[in-house]
Amino acid sequence: MDVRIFTEPQQGASYDDLRRVARTAEDAGYDGFFRSDHFLAMGAAAERGGEPGPTDAWLTLAGLARDTRTVRLGVLVTSATFRLPGPLAIGVAQVDQMSGGRVEFGIGTGWFEAEHRAYGIPYPPLRERFDRLAEQLAIVTGLWATAPGERFSFAGEYYTLADSPALPKPAQQPCPPVIVGGHGKRRTPQLAARYADEFNVAFSSIDTVEDRFSRVDAACKEIGRDPAAVVRSIAQTVCVGRDDAQVARRARAIDRNAADLRANGLAGTPAEVVDRLGTWRERTGVDRVYLQVLDLDDLDHIELIASEVLPHLR
Structure with missing residues (x-):
């Protein structure tokens, strides 16, 4: 099983914080370092002000592309409401070049209305967001797939591209x-089947993921x-401790309940988490x-999982 670290920097983190975690994840042997795409803190972090x-x-x-060497990098997932598809394709291709071909491109409809209001981003109804996502996927992948020297055009309901040189190209071909x-039960699977190399379901029960x-x-x-051509992935909150007391302390540090995380996330001792992931793999084929x-200052947490959990998953 491929294992990656996923961070939520909108909850309160600087670039230096993220670089520290990414380098720790790389040195510890994780397969990837990913972050969310949000502009507003949520829950208790929002109540504290969301600094910085x-x-x-x-x-x-882009910064991590130059500040790391081997770890895969990506966003889980970019909001289609935040960026125009042409400039998005340019930016992702450039970061892929900067990283030497280590970028993965995740994209979804966007869902957090408050952050759109807070930063002046239009937030259309769900159906339109799905329509825009479908067009963005067609455009971004179409630009990247256009052969050198050829041109790309697209006429959709929301986006039109005319005679684009479709540059730059990403490092990965x-x-x-x-x-x-x-x-989503219908359009999300359809879009994944058509465009995706990987399909991700985050923070859901085993039954829902199945x-x-x-x-x-x-x-x-x-x-x-x-x-079988589509990789299946999940995202779950993790809270691992050498004993129950450490699990409880780590849960409190992220304003969560250890019992709830054991039931609905990946929490417990390393052996418990290995068993839980084994159940996930057996039930869903993930x-x-x-x-x-969520606690980006607790680098020992990341290293503990690497040393006590990862070896049992590979």
């Missing part, structure tokens, strides 16, 4: 891996694609897990 404030996801990855994430994975299988078969780490 948000950092831009792709600016962060034909394109960086595309991740489609979300909980259902969404089966929907991707069906959507792939409808268009004649092998369902290939990859993103461990949501």
